[in-house]
Amino acid sequence: MRLDTANTLLDCIDHYAATQPTARAASFLADGDAQEETLEYGELRRRARALASVLRREGAADAPVLLLFHSGIEFLIGFFACLYAGTSAVPANVARNRHQYERLRLILEDAHSVAVVTTDELRATVLAGLNAEASGLRVLTERAADAADAAEATNAPRVGGDDVAFLQYTSGSTGHPKGVMVTHAQLLANLRAVRDSGPMAEYFCCGGWLPQFHDMGLIGMSLAPLALGGQVAFISPLHFLQRPLRWLRLIQRYKISISPAPNFALEMCAHIPRDQIPPDLDLSSLDGLYCGAEPVNAETVTRFVAAFAPYGLSADAVKPCYGLAEATLIVSGGATAPEHRVVHVERKALAQGRARPVEADAVDAQAVVCCGAVVAGHRLIVVDPETGARRADGEVGELWFAGPSVASGYWRNADASAATFGARSPDCDGAFLRTGDLGFMLGDRVHVTGRIKELIILRGRNYYPTDLEATIVAAALEREPRAVGAFAAAFALDESSGGGVAALLELPRGMPLTAVDRPAIVERVRTAMTQAHELTLKALVVVEQGGIPRTSSGKLQRRKCAQMYLRGEFAASNERDGSKRDASERATPEAAVTP
16 A cells, blocks of 8 residues: 555655546535535646645745635645645635734744745735735735646655644634644654554545644545545535535535544534435445544434434444544544443542443443544553653543654744653653643543543532533423534633632524523523532523634634633623622633643
């Protein structure tokens, strides 16, 4: 297999462009339904190398190049053009407002970029939004390439395994973005790990709707099939959010065998009304629905599998996985059988840092999803986050990762790189990547329980926001059957107000606040929180669809929720018992949360 002998991803593309030039590399439904755009392997190499010549001619290849594209074929051309030009690609989200353009300017400044590659349709907007003419920033498009550039493309510089292929800037909203440096060798190592973690072979079709600038959409959805001579078939995230059924139709149309997606996508699909699902829907081609990028909910997986089993979905097709940008992508995953996909542990013991297995029907049972085994050739250990001492099997601690997929560090940030990528344990040799995630191992299987920075600590007990949020949604919807598909975000309150947590409850699309009995929801949720978790919910705010802030990849921003709550940005009409919030009660992202 070419991937096993390649030194860079370009070796794979060159090989398939030479041996199967007319084979389909990518298919994109521009309207989400029928307007198909395609790209062959020979065309991919020709267009990417021509654009690479433009980057070199314009002096843009002397520094990392920012890529600003809506989902589409053009993104793939731009990404590989950077690689062929011998520079690093910087995938980023297209800005839609002043705050997002400010973040792009911070990325440009951090990366020392002198050029942006975008589409002709976006060029004028990007020029204005980044004030490119005043700053001397070059804004280029593929159409700048001509016949001379195509001829010059044969003189592309050689790149090696130690060269940085791309910078993956984290999707958070901090004022100082950090770019994860992924070399060609690290990218190939992770692509091999992705392949070996599941039912992937040469020439398979992978697809979905994930953002191409996001690590899971870039590597798991787009680059993995191209590295194996297969096809990526995709739609835009917007078209999926507008109509989740489009994702399932895409799987059927292209007989997709591998499709990565976060938990919320399964939740949205599980609540598609049955009468809206076409009877001829066929999901039998799907061997691996890799669910990651955010915590995986056991009940969501169960609902999704039950909803689409009648349409050919295999019970073991959903494969929870775990990864992060600093590890290039995947850390653990694989063919976890349905009976091993979830482990039930004692809730109180988990709050004290121990995973004590119990029967599923036990009174205090807490379901935790298994994220598979650690990918081959890598190590993952569970440690005390303060001392680095290794934790025993079944004990909760921070997950530390090591192996050839671990990125080189943060671009031009030696201090942050040393702190995150240079962790040492007294019980193990070598340096480790600190993931910042909490979890435990049972045998060789990885179980993730939450983020250290989001862990809520009250009266010496640990509470994971995802557990609290599951209780909130279940209680809120108990007597609101029309509100299926709601989401919640839980965060800590300041100890000076007596502790506890506040939460947001987001209603589904198309359901206004006037359609639900908010005071009754508040009361049910408070009662459920007391019974299930032995804590008092101090405030619940019900918001309409889109009210909970998320990252560009769809992850809940719980710390931002707390900041917005503190500033009074959410309506207070149904906090407490329907009255306005006591002025002395404050929410803060720092209070009662681990540093």
